[in-house]
Amino acid sequence: MSAIELPTSNTEFHSSPLETFVACAHQLLDPATPESVRKRVEPALVAQLPVLRALGMFDLFEVRDPAMRAWLGNELLKLKTWDSRMASV
Helix, strand or coil, X not given: CXXXXXXXXXXXXXXXXXXXXXXXXXXXXXXXXXXXXXXXXHHHHHHHHHHHHHHCHHHHCCCCCHHHHHHHHHHHHHHHHHHHHHHCC
16 A cells, blocks of 8 residues: 655645545555654544544445544544533533
8 A cells, every 4th residue: 555645734735634534544554654654644534533424424434444443433432422521511
């Protein structure tokens, strides 16, 4: 799997949440991705989850990699917990 680079902040290209999510997921799933890149990519992927959840992406598509699916499930559960806490404030 080839590395998919995230756009840098000095470019005029603005990726969509889905494009960012897919690029980050590819890098996290690639065993050749260095740990330093993983540490930078993981928060970028997690930051896309609220928008993708609101768009219903996870209702339409299933992540095939079992480890990634479980990790995303946990991250989405954290978002739901956070949302319910904020709604009661």
